[in-house]
Amino acid sequence: MKKEYDILVIGSGLGGLVSALILAKEGLKVCVLEKNNQYGGNLQTFSRDKLIFDTGVHYLGGLSQGQNLNQYFSYLEIMDELELQKMDEDGYDKITFGDDPVEYPHAQGYKNFVKQLSEFFPHEKENLESYCEEIQYVCSQFPRYNVIGKENYNEEILHLNTKRFIESITSDKKLQSVLLGSNFLYAGDSENVPFYVHALTVNSYIQSAYKCVKGGSQISKLLIRKLRQYGADVHKHAEVSKMVFTNDVLTSVKTKSGKEYHSKKFISNIEIRSTIQLIGEERLKKSFLNRVLSWEPVPSCFSVYLVLKPHTIPNFNYNIYHYSSEESVWNAYRYDKKNWPETYMLSSTPSKHHPEFAESLTAISYMGFDEVKAWENTINTVANQHERGKQYEQFKQEKAERMIDALVKKIPDLRSSIKAVYTSSPLSYRDYIGSFKGNMYGYVKSSENPLKTMVSPRTKIDNIFLTGQSVNMHGILGVTIGAFNTCAEILGKDLIDERLTQMIKQSEK
Numbered sequence: 001m002k003k004e005y006d007i008l009v010i011g012s013g014l015g016g017l018v019s020a021l022i023l024a025k026e027g028l029k030v031c032v033l034e035k036n037n038q039y040g041g042n043l044q045t046f047s048r049d050k051l052i053f054d055t056g057v058h059y060l061g062g063l064s065q066g067q068n069l070n071q072y073f074s075y076l077e078i079m080d081e082l083e084l085q086k087m088d089e090d091g092y093d094k095i096t097f098g099d100d101p102v103e104y105p106h107a108q109g110y111k112n113f114v115k116q117l118s119e120f121f122p123h124e125k126e127n128l129e130s131y132c133e134e135i136q137y138v139c140s141q142f143p144r145y146n147v148i149g150k151e152n153y154n155e156e157i158l159h160l161n162t163k164r165f166i167e168s169i170t171s172d173k174k175l176q177s178v179l180l181g182s183n184f185l186y187a188g189d190s191e192n193v194p195f196y197v198h199a200l201t202v203n204s205y206i207q208s209a210y211k212c213v214k215g216g217s218q219i220s221k222l223l224i225r226k227l228r229q230y231g232a233d234v235h236k237h238a239e240v241s242k243m244v245f246t247n248d249v250l251t252s253v254k255t256k257s258g259k260e261y262h263s264k265k266f267i268s269n270i271e272i273r274s275t276i277q278l279i280g281e282e283r284l285k286k287s288f289l290n291r292v293l294s295w296e297p298v299p300s301c302f303s304v305y306l307v308l309k310p311h312t313i314p315n316f317n318y319n320i321y322h323y324s325s326e327e328s329v330w331n332a333y334r335y336d337k338k339n340w341p342e343t344y345m346l347s348s349t350p351s352k353h354h355p356e357f358a359e360s361l362t363a364i365s366y367m368g369f370d371e372v373k374a375w376e377n378t379i380n381t382v383a384n385q386h387e388r389g390k391q392y393e394q395f396k397q398e399k400a401e402r403m404i405d406a407l408v409k410k411i412p413d414l415r416s417s418i419k420a421v422y423t424s425s426p427l428s429y430r431d432y433i434g435s436f437k438g439n440m441y442g443y444v445k446s447s448e449n450p451l452k453t454m455v456s457p458r459t460k461i462d463n464i465f466l467t468g469q470s471v472n473m474h475g476i477l478g479v480t481i482g483a484f485n486t487c488a489e490i491l492g493k494d495l496i497d498e499r500l501t502q503m504i505k506q507s508e509k
Helices: 014-025 068-075 110-118 122-140 162-169 173-179 195-207 217-229 272-279 286-293 369-375 390-408 426-433 475-491 493-508
Strands: 004-010 030-033 045-048 051-054 084-086 093-097 104-106 209-212 233-235 240-246 249-255 260-268 300-308 319-323 343-350 358-367 418-424 464-466
Touching: 004 014, 014 030, 014 217, 014 260, 014 475, 030 260, 051 358, 068 475, 068 493, 093 173, 104 110, 104 195, 110 122, 122 162, 122 173, 122 195, 162 173, 162 195, 195 475, 217 233, 240 272, 260 272, 272 286, 272 464, 300 390, 300 426, 343 390, 358 369, 358 390, 369 390, 369 426, 390 418, 464 475, 475 493
Parallel strands: 004 030, 004 260, 030 233, 093 319, 260 464
Antiparallel strands: 045 051, 084 209, 093 104, 240 249, 249 260, 300 358, 300 418, 319 343, 343 358
8 A cells, every 4th residue: 555645745944844734733644754864954953062052043033922933833832842041131132343342232122122222322212213113114014924914025125125224224334233233144145135134034033032942953843743743754864866757747756765655745845956956957947947046055154062161151141243343244254264253153051050151152153165165075964974084174173273262352261161162064054954055044135136036835836835944034933934835825825824813813812
């Protein structure tokens, strides 16, 4: 007996898991296939020295009662089980420049956001208020950003440019740089990126900012537990290597190990280029192919994970975004290799037994794929282990040293407090997450031509759908909204709206 599913999801990143769960909740027979040893894509964590480190998700926004991600996660039945720690309300992010000792805060709550920054920029209070109003307006124009409501994109808003917008809000150069200070969250390009990308990202965290106590992987673990409760099959070490078509309709997929899975419909949650290879270029329109293959991946990054000796470094409940200068904020992803790292994001994890001290630090900076090109033909994952060789280890060690040198300027006692150092490079992101050239957030978006990088979740092949961060919006919220949009194409928009409306009414009671 061959088993046939209603929906087969390729890849278990957040978009794939959320789509699978929405459909399983409707009684459909669902199967998820993941090539790696760990589910969750960017939600993956790893453990060293008995400590948990996040690879992609360092904090979450919009999770307080009534906020959008809270409502989506409530619908998915995982909200109540998430172990969260609220970040510093007066500054969940702090922006710093060069040798300037001041840490400029981004605070939670719009009134508080204005209040905290007005202390440093007393003449800019009204401008800060307009900035906040605009951000909230732009977000309200997005389909599903407020869970229910708007049907279509407001195209005028898609063309707003971040640089021009920020310059229209204030002429204070320093304040411009402070407002853009967390642009690491959309890969550091504030000159070309559409303003909606900035607005959607920042709004979430200003609403509320939280850390996952046991790392981002608890989100994928909860989603998988729910999927299994709804009768879905979820398999790891199951890399899809072939799509089988009958009369131009996809009927099944085969995995590397030779297993075949039949389904009526398919959702691809893997990198869009890998999806194209599986479908076969000849089955897709030339115009679509040319458009997607011309997309530029956003930069990748190099991360340094420091295990600390007990009781040596005080914990801080916020992220630090540091720039070598105020000007470098505009396109921080362009860096001079000689001066690397010119920018970094730094976060700390509190010790379990002595939370006033940090047990580990994570520092991340941009890194282009060209820096690791020499080793691009090597693959190294838990499921598929291969050493990349001595030169690669040397390369990583040298980069880690340079990162520590940069951090010592901020934390003078750091060197004597380090117990162990671990690193990940663009190759780690490529191999574990499957992103093209190890990119952090899909593809570069431009306000000149915003529709170029937007694709419909529905493909030209009737029963293949797309989801994930390469489709329209990245980040936890963007990908979750994207998954609801993908499922709206399968189940019908009205049904999804009805389910979400019911859930919101119940929670309001």
